[in-house]
Amino acid sequence: MxxxxxxxxxxxxxxxxxxxxxxxxxxxxxxxxxxxxxxxxxxxxxxxxxxxxxxxxxxxxxxxxxxxxxxxxxxxxxxxxxxxxxxxxxxxxxxxxxxxxxxxxxxxxxxxxxxxxxxxxxxxxxxxxxxxxxxxxxxxxxxxxxxxxxxxxxxxxxxxxxxxxxGSYYKEGINPVKIAVERQYVRAVAGGTGNAKTGGNYASSLKAQEIAEKIGYSQVLWLDGKENKYIEEVGSMNIFFKINGEVVTPDLNGSILEGVTRNSIIQLLKHWNIPVIERRISIEEIQQACHDGLLEEAFGTGTAAVISPIGEFLWQNEKLPVQDGKIGKLTRELYDTLTGIQNGTKPDPFDWCVKL
Structure with a gap:
């Protein structure tokens, strides 16, 4: 070839x-x-x-x-x-x-x-x-x-x-979206095809997505397929949380797609000397952080949306607000910097962009 x-x-x-x-x-x-x-x-x-x-x-x-x-x-x-x-x-x-x-x-x-x-x-x-x-x-x-x-x-x-x-993937644009945490259905399991970008993964997500949209939520947050406890990813995005000054994101466990934007955000945070950890995160941890006032920001990352701030989670009929439904300071900085690199208005210290 x-x-x-x-x-x-x-x-x-x-x-x-x-x-x-x-x-x-x-x-x-x-x-x-x-x-x-x-x-x-x-x-x-x-x-x-x-x-x-x-x-x-x-x-x-x-x-x-x-x-x-x-x-x-x-x-x-x-x-x-x-x-x-x-x-x-x-x-x-x-x-x-x-x-x-x-x-x-x-x-x-x-x-x-x-x-x-x-x-x-x-x-x-x-x-x-x-x-x-x-x-x-x-x-x-x-x-x-x-x-x-x-x-x-x-x-x-x-x-x-x-x-x-x-244009924007979500009708909300850069305004925060609301995410429903899925309790009944699962998207993928380790050893399956969750870390491959194949159509079947998305077909199996449609039912939960349809239910979430009917109650006013933009996307579904998937939990692991084994214990239905640990956070994996949103339907079209990887996910990040800022908890008590530290940024955390689920580690790549074999059922999570290795997002290009995810990787870019991790590199950007490290470049700024902001702590970022890839580890297992339970939905109960996020719920408790919200109750304790430690859940400072949450956002999704993906090619389609680039960065999408999250303003609320729905978990077991409880609404968990993030930043009073407003975009967080770090989320805004990441969005502005990454889109600036992509459209050539900000320096590209990583040589990510390829000119035609």
Missing amino acids: QNEQIQITLTSTKKPKPDPSKLGFGHVFTDHMFMMDYHEGQGWHDARIVPYQSISLEPAAMIFHYGQSVFEGLKAYLTKEEEVLLFRPDRNFKRLNQSNDRLCIPEIDEQFALEALKKLISIDRDWIPAAEGTSLYIRPFIISTEPYLGVAPSKSYQFMIILSPV
């Missing part, structure tokens, strides 16, 4: 651009997409950039029956100087291959994938929104395509990358 040439077919009919002030998340897609195929014995082949289009699969394609799929999420930003920045794309393609390994999907050439992404973005560059708080969301994904109803790894796959101009 290293010597693979990317064939380019440009669209003859460009779509109208959305109003950047009215961008939601994940509803609008750019003019082009990247595609590549895999067949056993041939490897990855036929790399191409084509007009954004529907795909055709047989009803027996294995993705429909056994869910063998992986995906990633990252973003491109337009600076004030109109340069395009990608934020830590190497980490995303590395994690994609980690997910591939868990789902028995052939690995991709990470460097080739990054070069293909750069070429795709350069073609659809004018889709990158420039308004504050906006970006170009990037969704690489791989699906199994072999028409076969036996339970086994597929012998053929498609790797695709699509692009979407986006």
Whole structure:
């Protein structure tokens, strides 16, 4: 695949651009997409950039029956100087291959994938929104395509990358969200697929998410699948707490996704000499910290939302407020610094950003 040439077919009919002030998340897609195929014995082949289009699969394609799929999420930003920045794309393609390994999907050439992404973005560059708080969301994904109803790894796959101009992931934007702690359902267990970015993890979370939304909560906080006691992650984010001056986050235990934004926040906190500890955290500890007035801040981290402050938890019918429902000082500093690095308005001491 290293010597693979990317064939380019440009669209003859460009779509109208959305109003950047009215961008939601994940509803609008750019003019082009990247595609590549895999067949056993041939490897990855036929790399191409084509007009954004529907795909055709047989009803027996294995993705429909056994869910063998992986995906990633990252973003491109337009600076004030109109340069395009990608934020830590190497980490995303590395994690994609980690997910591939868990789902028995052939690995991709990470460097080739990054070069293909750069070429795709350069073609659809004018889709990158420039308004504050906006970006170009990037969704690489791989699906199994072999028409076969036996339970086994597929012998053929498609790797695709699509692009979407986006605004805030949550309607609250940078205002604190309310999170319901899930008591009945579980998301993942160690040894399962919780540390892989695969569609089934998200499908299994939808029921709890639906229930939470009906009672006015934006997301679900998952507890561990064994004891239903220890905090894992929010539906679309890793989670951090500031308790009595110390920042803590659940350690990577085999059922928690290793977030790129999570890793970035830990590095940033250490760079600022702020104590940050990765360890096991029980929901009872958070409840007690709230009762004692020691729960100072809480926030989620993820590519889609970047940093989302949390203003309230619901646990066993008790509302646990955080910062009186307002964004905390450290959360705001982290958000401003990380988004500043991403959009080129603040220094990047870690060399995280890749210029196109």
